[in-house]
Amino acid sequence: MMHPAGENAEEEILLGGRLTAGVLRIGDTVRRPVTSSSPFTARLLAHLANIGFDGTPRYLGCDEYNRDILSFIPGWVPTAFQRFENDQIRCAGQLLQRFHAATADSQLVEPGQVVCHHDPGPNNVVFQGGRPHAFIDFDMAAPGDPLEDIGYMAWTWCVSSRPERGPVTFQAEQVRLLSDAYRLAAYGRRRIFDAIIKQQEKNIHFWSTFLAVENQTVPTSPEEIQGRIDWTERESAYTQLNRTVFERALT
Numbered sequence: 001m002m003h004p005a006g007e008n009a010e011e012e013i014l015l016g017g018r019l020t021a022g023v024l025r026i027g028d029t030v031r032r033p034v035t036s037s038s039p040f041t042a043r044l045l046a047h048l049a050n051i052g053f054d055g056t057p058r059y060l061g062c063d064e065y066n067r068d069i070l071s072f073i074p075g076w077v078p079t080a081f082q083r084f085e086n087d088q089i090r091c092a093g094q095l096l097q098r099f100h101a102a103t104a105d106s107q108l109v110e111p112g113q114v115v116c117h118h119d120p121g122p123n124n125v126v127f128q129g130g131r132p133h134a135f136i137d138f139d140m141a142a143p144g145d146p147l148e149d150i151g152y153m154a155w156t157w158c159v160s161s162r163p164e165r166g167p168v169t170f171q172a173e174q175v176r177l178l179s180d181a182y183r184l185a186a187y188g189r190r191r192i193f194d195a196i197i198k199q200q201e202k203n204i205h206f207w208s209t210f211l212a213v214e215n216q217t218v219p220t221s222p223e224e225i226q227g228r229i230d231w232t233e234r235e236s237a238y239t240q241l242n243r244t245v246f247e248r249a250l251t
């Protein structure tokens with residue numbers, strides 16, 4: 001039985017996440033139920049602490065309620081996808097590039113790989129002073145191809161069918177800004193559009209698999225998950241419809 005929240009005036013339930021029930025803040029720490037990803041997260045965050053990388057929380061061990069203890073990073077975490085300023089997009093691209101560079105050639109990965117966050121949406125980034133500052137939520141982190149994260153980030157930070165997110169030419173320009181900030185080479189730029197589509201498909205697959213498994217204890221109803229699948233399908237159709245606009249901006 002998990003320690004109930006609210007018993008201690010220092011404790012605060014952290015909402016906004018989509019997958020983990022029971023994320024708590026206690027003082028300057030965050031407590032998160034241990035998962036199968038916890039050992040890799042612990043190694044990853046220890047490596048980043050060792051080399052002085054400041055764009056992630058510190059891993060501080062496990063408490064008596066079987067929760068990971070992480071340092072709390074003050075700031076703002078967007079709960080909804082939204083339109084960002086160019087400067088915010090640039091900072092996000094730089095943060096991702098630094099995260100990948102900090103894990104390339106480490107003992108966490110095979111040669112040629114980096115540790116991918118695998119969920120680097122705005123909802124998993126703490127902003128400070130209006131700018132992306134640190135990643136949180138490493139449940140999906142694993143060795144991989146940087147383009148997996150770049151594709152996901154380009155989609156979730158820059159691309160949307162909602163009119164208030166700006167014209168598609170503006171969105172394509174922001175994908176280019178993100179690629180510039182990441183210092184993505186020509187080879188990567190040619191693949192970024194396909195990487196976006198692939199991440200959208202992966203998202204549909206992820207939530208569909210989720211729906212198929214019963215007794216999931218997530219803070220999200222099946223209807224909400226179905227809504228997320230439908231939304232991703234619409235977003236993917238929109239992205240593909242505008243392929244030439246995105247490709248023109250990137251090459």
Ligand SMILES: Nc1ncnc2c1ncn2[C@@H]1O[C@H](COP(=O)(O)OP(=O)(O)O)[C@@H](O)[C@H]1O
Pocket residue numbers: 014015016017018019020021023030032057070071072073074077123124126136137138139
């Ligand atoms: N280290 C941290 N520093 C500051 N806020 C955090 C930290 N970890 C989590 N949070 C807050 O808790 C929320 C949920 O945590 P997260 O790890 O993203 O779980 P979920 O798997 O549910 O997405 C985040 O949206 C964020 O607001």
Ligand SMILES: [Mg+2]
Pocket residue numbers: 017018123124136137
């Ligand atoms: Mg999260």
